[in-house]
Amino acid sequence: MxxxxxxxxxxxxxxxxxxxxxxxxxxxxxxxxxxxxxxxxxxxxxxxxxxxxxxxxxxxxxxxxxxxxxxxxxxxxxxxxxxxxxxxxxxxxxxxxxxxxxHANRFTIHILAAVAEDQRQRISENTKDALSAAKRRGVILGKNGTMLAIANKKAAEEFAQKLSPLLKRLKNKGITSVRSVSQELNKRGIPTFRGDGRWHPSTVYILMNRLK
The missing domain is CATH 3.40.50.1390 (Resolvase, N-terminal catalytic domain)
Known part of the structure; x- marks a missing residue:
């Protein structure tokens, strides 16, 4: 053993x-x-x-x-x-x-790490851009996290759009339920929005709702 x-x-x-x-x-x-x-x-x-x-x-x-x-x-x-x-x-x-x-080998682990880092960088950039744009419009940026939530929502919607073609291909193969889609995304090693976890039916449900 x-x-x-x-x-x-x-x-x-x-x-x-x-x-x-x-x-x-x-x-x-x-x-x-x-x-x-x-x-x-x-x-x-x-x-x-x-x-x-x-x-x-x-x-x-x-x-x-x-x-x-x-x-x-x-x-x-x-x-x-x-x-x-x-x-x-x-x-x-x-x-x-x-x-x-x-099942990820050394090469795959390296690639997944690069993808996750790129996603975190994009989320950070989108957050900064949204906050800067709001500030230019005269919005007072308080400490209640409202603007941060708006920025994160924008980043999440952009992430959902990137996965839209893949979801359509899965749909054409008959993979439509949130459970089966989550299993397929995990099987393919597709990173989540945060890039640090597994897909679950609940997260797939949220993803699909963003595309409606």
């Missing part, structure tokens, strides 16, 4: 103490290891981390090298949100499995 090392990351101390986000990662990794008949020998959790310093991740990678084990993470963004950083990890001699896209 092949051995595996799990790496979990939560972004804040509050998340680390509460288990917010951690439990979902643990469930995803343990279910994958059980189904794939991997022996989960170590679990490394990182609570405090920055883009440049990931002591826990380095520890997990070193454990994999020492024990000839694979590194298992729940989602790609747990490895990092910087495509250059992920590229460096992928180039290491450690085999990596992302449970929400387990």
């Amino acid at each position: 092949k051995q595996a090392v799990a790496y979990y990351r939560v972004s804040t101390h509050r998340q680390g103490k509460s288990g917010l986000g951690l439990e979902a990662q643990q469930i995803a990794v343990k279910n994958y290891c059980k189904l794939s008949e991997y022996e989960l020998i170590r679990e490394v959790m990182e609570v405090k981390s920055t883009r440049k310093c990931r002591a826990g991740l380095l520890q997990a990678l070193e454990l994999c090298r020492e024990m000839n084990a694979i590194l298992v993470v729940a989602r790609l963004d747990r490895l990092g949100r910087d495509v250059e950083q992920i590229a460096g990890i992928v180039k290491s001699n450690v085999e990596i499995v992302v449970t929400d896209n387990p």
Whole structure:
């Protein structure tokens, strides 16, 4: 039985103490290891981390090298949100499995990371553009998040339009229910709007409503 090392990351101390986000990662990794008949020998959790310093991740990678084990993470963004950083990890001699896209090879992981980074950049740019335009119109930008919500809505609508051709092709193949569409998008490794999670029937329903 092949051995595996799990790496979990939560972004804040509050998340680390509460288990917010951690439990979902643990469930995803343990279910994958059980189904794939991997022996989960170590679990490394990182609570405090920055883009440049990931002591826990380095520890997990070193454990994999020492024990000839694979590194298992729940989602790609747990490895990092910087495509250059992920590229460096992928180039290491450690085999990596992302449970929400387990069939992805090294090349695919690199591409998905690049796509996710591009989406985050576009969302950020759209938000800044919307806020700047509102400010030029004399809108007072308060702290209630109203303008941010407008900017995010615009970015989400643009994202939905980009996926519209794919949804039409799926419809032509008879794939129309929100559940079947979500399964197909996950199967194809299509990133979500946020670029850091799996498609669910509820998120597909919201996507389809934006195209009406």
